[in-house]
Amino acid sequence: MTKPSATAKQTEEAYESRENWPPYTYRDYPDIKAETYESFMKFLDTENTSGRLMELQPWVSVCDSRCAFCYFPTTASSKVQIGPYLELLKKELGMYAKTKYVKTSYFDEIVLGGGTPSVLGAEQIIDLIDYCKANFNTSKEYFIKVTGSSKTLALPKIKKLAEYGVYQMDMGAQTFDDKLRKAMCLPDSAKDVEEAIKYARKLGLVVCADIMYNLPGQTMESWETTLQKAIELDAEVDCYSLHVDPGTNLEKMIKNGQSPPQGDAEYEKQMFMKAHEMLTKAGYTAVGHDRYSRVEWHMRENCLNGWPWGGILTTGAGCFMGYLQKFSYSNLEDINAYMETVKSGKLPISRLSESTMDDMMRRTMSRLYLRLPVSKKEFKEKFNTTPEKVFPKQIEKLKAEGLLETDENEVRLTKKGELWKGNIAWEFAPQAKA
Template sequence: MTYKDRGLPTPEKILNFIELLNTENNDNQSKELQPWLPFCEGKCSFCYFTINCEKDYVIPYILALKKVLNSYSKTNYVRSSIFNELYIGGGSPSVISNEEIVDLLEFCRANFNLNSDHITKFTACTTNLSLEKIKTLSSNNISQLDIGIQTFNDSIRKNLLIRDSGRDAKEKLRLAKKNGLQISIDLLYNLPGQTLDQWLDDIKQAIELEVESVDCYPLDLYPDTTLAKKISTGEIPPINNQEIELKMYLEAYKIFKNNGYHPTCHNRFSRIREDFRKPASEVIGTGAGFFMGHINRFLYSDEEDIQKYILAAENDIFPIARLTNLSKEDEMRKAMMLIYIRVPVNRTSFKREFGKFPEQMFPRTLEKLSKEGLIEVQNGNIQLTEKGDPWRFNIAWEFFNK
């Protein structure tokens, strides 16, 4: 199930959701707070997210965002929750002013129970990372910048409508690291016209920059994007076949491991300890286009349209566009999805939570994946094998086949 498959927020679902928020949370598990800022300076040609490039909306949107965050913060459930991570996500939040960044950080830290040693991550774009902005982020206890580099190759960057050069982007990364910020970058592979050598050069440059982690994603080509349309008209070359895409991934896997980066999370290779902790059990957040909401048994995503989001906030309504109440069986399937983010599923913990071992719930699926050498059981943990790692998304979805 993706966030697009979640049902509409019927009055009954909303009532049940609010009733849950009025209860106290007693699980003591880690939570992530995620305010979402959908602003960018411009839209990259491959981007399929809902973003906004109109600066006139920034001030009213931030007011609306803080109002909704405040509504969540006053509920019994959130007041009794502890947050280990604050993640400012979205489009490119670094597009807003330094003063607005500081104000939002201070608001979140004042209104939510963030651990004294919580991690704060901030999504940024190199085109608006001035030295002053970098210093603002560093001096306000930002732990890590997440930056969508995609590629350092200038000709490919041009096709992707990325607005600065690979050289300028690298200079911003060096500047951020010099000012004490950890760096995680996104790299895309199997891009239009991209050769294996060009991909290997991107990997080499990332390692030379000594970034803390790299998220490697195969290009997900959505038909309505500018990039897909240009490929269909022959204006730019097509992407490679799946065989080459797999080879690109396997080469990345080998090179990163040989250089001290290890696979973790969805698509990440990392050399820092924090990336190997179990992810937050719940994500409490809001914003136009925010889609990662997970509170107890509820999954939710917000209105994508910024005007609808602002209007809902002004009317004291949670701006939820899709809402799903997970059944016990759904929760068990979601627990097995940890395999996708390279987190082993502990058999004993699974039984403690659901009353049965995973092999009792999913006997045929686990037997099939084990026989194919894609998963293994070690020390009571069900985990991916190296053979299974490239297919982890497909493996995780096997648990949703009924």
């Protein structure tokens, strides 16, 4: 049984540890200012000429229980009046739908996120998606995704959603080790998760299972078993390294000695490499942030491939993935404050960033973190210059270390760079991490 421990640092390693988060995420957005909000509203009054398809995300940031590691701004379902919340969520969606920008936009994905939106009844989920379909332009080929857990996705509910036309279930599996599930306060058993995934696949749904590595006390053997189970269940995989955020129950448990610590940086890296090896050997392709998929649609999702010029229109209390070209935003986390703000007729944004041209060039280079190439032609069209002219030192350094390669068309990761994609993205940040 392998235990978390330091191992000898390989001389060919480019960095001491892997960065799992890139720059320009919701963690970096400033608090909203009146002038930025005004600028955003003016932007929404313009036509969308980007030519990019977008993703629509209504969030139901409600859960029936809280996992030990969870840092998401969620509210217990017992403390929320779901009906009034859904009506105000529709009102927020409607405020965006009436803008010129959104009226001239097309969406190829409707993603019900959260939280655990599967706490809703099937009829409530269908009603919310129907509202989105009636008020937003969808492309000829569009897909509906619903996030959930096996505890709140009873088999009859899965069947109703499949019959309605839901394409994909995003399932928070995390681990198939019941000992770890109990330690992380996960609400269901590994068998429950397995049964839900099997049933959804039997109905023809794509299932994307979230699984996590470097959980406290997680052995390499346990991690390999979870990976193998996901492969056997014919699920696509979102493969995340656990980050213990300040203020979470898990952080308190580790400090109080109620939980063992995580493995060190080297152990975490070995777990990533094991996942990459097993999943690619099983026929999966590494896509986007942390996904491994065999679904052709995942390779061409516009919300991913359009970065940073496309858009994710995110709504609901606590949502934090919103971006519309140079604007990035997150909403009020407190569900009551969210509801009161929407009632007043104002967009419930709490953090809002307006990127400068310099920011947009740097964000374009963060496509590398998404395992996407940077097109020199598009860079020239957008900025009237080339990546090499703007970032000569960074590109030369990364090429010399074997992490990037370039040709006349693009800048892209090498096979070695795949391991360090987060670190590579930080090389192009205003203040690169050491």
